[in-house]
Amino acid sequence: TDFKSDKQPTWCPGCGDFGTMNGMMKALANTGNDPDNTFVVAGIGCSGKIGTYMHSYALHGVHGRALPVGTGVKFANPDLEVMVAGGDGDGYSIGAGHFVHAVRRNPDITYVVMDNRIYGLTKGQASPTSRQDFETSTTPEGPKQPPVNPLALALASGATFIAQSFSSDALxxxxxxxxxxxxxxxxxxxxxxxxxxxxDVDTYDYFRDSLVDLQEEDHDPTDYQSAKEKILEGDKEYMGVIWQDEESVPYHETHGVTENMADIPDGAADGTMDLVREFY
Ligand code: SF4
Structure with missing residues (x-):
């Protein structure tokens, strides 16, 4: 697509990040976006390289801090389509605080977490979503603590849209x-x-065999009670849109912030600071 850069990914052959990125590029194109109005912000990790491989405006941010940067980009220029990408280590460990506050702030951005349940870039340490008994280099007997449930964390923080997907199911x-x-x-x-x-636990075969597509369950994503049960019941892994608040209004609209900060005239620094203070 137009969103593919000329850089060759250095991800391992077969890595799920390829499929995740392809789907992001396809979805951006299908929703009428183009590289000139798209800004990708990435964190640190294998997933963090994505901004290099996509042809758009991009920023490779600091570990766990992609969300505040992406939020700032959106507030500075609400006309941009902002997509933030990261991994489970980046987003649910060092970035967990930012995740909670980005969720409750409800900026009009898309956050894609490539959840492989392990730290890949640093060579195989347990991540926040690793299984309790998953033996890794840092947890030879498993982490011995239950994994973070990112969907529940989002719901508890007041999320207006929660979905889960699988990189290998392209469509x-x-x-x-x-x-x-x-x-x-x-x-x-x-x-x-x-x-x-x-x-070698959360493999393609595992997800193919265990994922339940919500489309086949006639799930209504606007039914909060049903979404809550699905997110918390814990005995199934779902794919699809689990929860969507149809009444959601993004932050920059509720607070009347639609002014492009690039248009703020010279010498209006005080006004700019007022805007920044209002955001944060
Ligand atoms: Fe992908 Fe894992 Fe290789 Fe990183 S280490 S590129 S996550 S397969």
């Missing part, structure tokens, strides 16, 4: 990302993107 994955882009507010998608090098 559904792109559809789900499209729905997140079109959502008026914070579109959060946890994408299972298998790490073929360091995780």
């Amino acid at each position: 559904r994955h792109a559809e789900i990302i499209e729905q997140a882009i079109e959502h008026d507010g914070f579109g959060f998608v946890n994408v299972f993107s298998p790490c073929v090098t360091f995780n």
